[in-house]
Amino acid sequence: MSTAPRTQHADPSKEAARRRTFAVISHPDAGKSTLTEALALHAKVISEAGAVHGKAGRRGVVSDWLEMEQARGISITSAALQFEYDDCVINLLDTPGHADFSEDTYRVLAAVDSAVMLLDAAKGLEPQTLKLFDVCRHRDIPVITFINKWDRPGREALQLCDEISERIGLRPMPLTWPVGEAGHFRGVLDRESGEFVGYERSDGGAHLARENRLTADEAASEVGAEWDRAVEESELLTESGGDLDTEAFHAAVATPVLFGSAVRNFGVGQLLDLLVRLAPQPAARPDTRGTPRALDAPFSAFVFKVQTGMDPAHRDRVAFARVCSGEFERGMVATHAATGKPFATKYAQHMFGQQRDTVETAYPGDVVGLVNATALGVGDTLYEGKPAVEFPGIPSFAPEHFAVARTSDPGRAKQFRRGVEQLAQEGVIQVLHSEVRGEGAPVLAAVGPMQFDVVTQRMESEFRAPIKLERLPYQVVRLVGDRNQSAALRTHNSEVLERRDGVTLAVFTDNIALRSLVRLNPDLDLRHLVADAE
Template sequence: MKYPDLQEIRNIGIISHIDAGKTTVSERILFYTGEIHKMGEVHDGSATMDWMDQEQERGITITATSTTCRWRSCTINLIDTPGHIDFTIEVERSLRVLDGAVAIFSAVEGVQPQTESVWRQADRYRVPRVCLINKLDRVGADCESVLTQMADRLGARPVLLQLPVGLEGEFSGVIDLLSEQLLTFDETDQGRTVSAGPVPEGRLEEVHAARERIVEAAADFDDAILADFLDGREVGPERLMAALRRGTLACRLFPVLLGSALRNKGIQPLLDAVGAYLPSPLETPPVSARHPEDGEPAELLACDPQGPLCALAFKVLSDEGRKLTYLRLYSGSLRVGQEVCNAGRGSMEKVARLFRMHAHKRERLDSARAGDIVAVTGLKGALTGDTLCDPAHLLILEGLAVPEPVVSLAVEPRGVDDREKLLPSLEKLQWEDPTFRVREDEDTGQTILTGMGELHLEVITTRLGREFGVRVQTGRPQVVYRETLGRQIERREVFHREAEGRIQGGEVLLRLTPLARGKGLQIILPEAEGFTLPAELRENLRRSLEQACAAGVRAGYPLTDLQVEVLEAPFEAGITTDLGLRAAAQRGLAMAAREASPTLLEPVMALEVTVPSEHAGKVLGTLQQKRGRVEGMLSRSDIEVIRASVPLSEMFGYMTELRSATRGRGTFTMEFSHFDQAPEETLRRFGLL
């Protein structure tokens, strides 16, 4: 089997706010690279990367989809990610394994809330990015405004590599500033033919000024360019590209290109930029892996097919009841029939088949190696975030950050057959999505689904019916609260009881201290040297306290913004047992928390509403009625963009309300911001007042 040169591989994702044009760009990339011979459109439900029925019906991307294509000498492994905040885990796990990304901005809307969110995710994983300002053919397009917003709202340093030729309906091509050529895209063959010509006479001065700004940016990464720039000497495009590449790989520069994907303009230069500025697997920093037992020492793994096998399972798909596991190979090689170890779970797995994915279609492989992104069948126990490695060389990679779900929904099966199939079907959906949780309400016996938002849960319940044949009835979406305490408290708890034929004993002295909002849960045990508990009991004590905090105190919601400190936990040989210690810890924490003025925190959402100026006053009034706090307004011609924070409990059904208030012209997006004190009405409902 012939492998592509590692130096020519680009593992990239496409990220942006919803409706910025990610899937349309992906479709053009596949068309111009020859992977497909007919372009599909999102609005027609025919886009290659949107293969799920619900994606085609709703016109949005729900699940991250991978494919492979070739452009010039590069092999591009491409992942198209969702833009909706409810599916943010798809972006998170994609960015965790990608080497680079293409960030897309709408030339009209600019930097939007979800753009900020995915940009922060990319910053966290230090993913180099090139940017495309899309939709330059739309009324109100303004690329200069987008560049300003990138600097102000993202803290980025954009470097514009092209100038537009015409705007809005007159947009016809771009001027490449490095080569100083006019690029036009032939409309008769769907933009396949890119023609290069001289820069129009009237724009030479503008081009020279814009190119000078590129030279200034490149000079920060090449002293020779700086010297030439100061002496007024010309700098060639190859030298500029090399310097810009260094800045891009360091995540200090972000090359910006222009286009209109729907009108088939600007995609080929974007593909050239992917090859020119984004890293190959050989150019990414070595990944850090640790031993599963002691966690030390950390081992740095370079992208080496001859190294020890180390791969991260970053996505699991339930495909007709079977697990399809997506892997990113960081080191070593993998072949069909090979036995591998799931290091985190301590279990052995066997690779049944290997595939290179093209959206939902599969290409069979015999083997894969470091730098590849592939899918595997036969891995029965692997879940998102698990590490697969050589059984003789155990390693664990850092997992990924999973956001906490904030909306819950009660479901009930409609018939006897549905009842039998419900829980197994929900378990398969949980394989796929770490942000989707299932539990049974102890009081009502109902099955409670918890997710990232109304749309997330709506998609899941629809999938239950279509893919698993399970008909369910659903209740009204409910808010997932958090509990915390109002004051500090100390409590000593002693457990001493006969059970299982012996004395089970345990004693703890706990101090519970409320923390500032957003600090989460902190469990502190004394230093091991001054702690008489054996190591195993010490770890079990920590786990018991975590479980007690997760179960809540009064309303059944997890405790947060709380420090739980174990001041004493004496060990008495023959008396102190694991069972006794766990019982003392859990009862002690529950009783102490009930006496420390427990209260509820509600999720607060960061909201951005876009409305026509004449309806802005009415919308502001409705936000105040919803206990919203307006944090700023931005005027864009006849449009007002309102940024506010609003409790999630007030936002159910807001789309219908907004459409009514703005005659169907208003839109909004929101994402989780933080937890804050719940109002008295909510506290009374849960018996906390």
């Protein structure tokens, strides 16, 4: 049903064909936020790029908007950017690069159709990159590889391609090949056209780099030996099966590879063109029964992220929902699958970093920000019409760090409880409770310790409820299959905690403590926490 008469709009299937929804994943410091900004610059939705700290007086990157992100120069939250390019609608989801926030990245990867894997030319595949790629592989997400920072000293191009093949099992298919070794970047060989693409440096990378194209004969004459070497290596790639195979890319067994420098805007245009040309469009998404939801079925979407504090003036709460089918129209009333209750969509916005525009319609692949969506949580489904539909939820990671949180100001106890609950709903932190500690001393559980820094900063700045954290010595967590066994699990080396979704967990100081307790109580029903990210 809808709050207003519906008008005829575009065909959802045709609109979906125009969508490209992807995430940028990388190890910290590989240049992910810089690449995100460079893509927006090439699409001409911003006129000037700035460094993470607002270099030379320019504004900072559009996707890093939290105070901690700007201060530390890293991405902590995921961000959604939407813009049009070459008659396509680009939905770009920037993700946290730091390993401590991999759970947030995992949620974003549940909402995309492809990913851009960013590698540092000097470092290649790093631990966090490998972990994120494993999630892509598990979900069969096609990956495009962009080897960044070729304007700085680094490793050989063939060596980096070999590493992709050997360590993650993807067949590299370079579409461009560097002319000049890392640190002496002359340009690239466009392997499809056979042309040389040279770049002219812009003023600190703030504006688009001008491209100069030469034929193979012109490049041989003007560039010389470095061109000849690039041509020879390109021929070797062809002989070894390194040419483009679109079906292998879509099957997530091969990866197109591009070389460039995001900070210099070298090669970014080719990446954007490649996404438009080859990246998969939205497809029918399976529901909890495994039945694909047709793109032209009535509206449906799932929430993959909840965020507060994006508008400091209002402290509102935004639920980011990926449209899966049909047409979203602002003002429509959908059904919240978890409760069966109606959900009004009066306040719906498209995001461009922290900037917002009211959205009237959206189609499969689009990301819609639903404002003041207090009833929605991560993994929830919205749908219109009948029959009901629900998409699979998004599992939590097993936490590895624990701390007791207490308010520093007893007079702010109400704000303390509200803030902790809000951050738990967002997925910033997992909140656990114990009968022994009481409601005033929840246990915060995190994948990485920097999550505690985010909680501390946001509790003080957003909720005006400063907190004290007492780190706990636990390192191992298990799911308790039988709650009646809880008494046996409370020892000086272990504790029983309840998660907000009703799950009972047992935490242990280490594996020795776990094995000792199991040896004494062989009937204990303890299970590993298994997320499908693993």
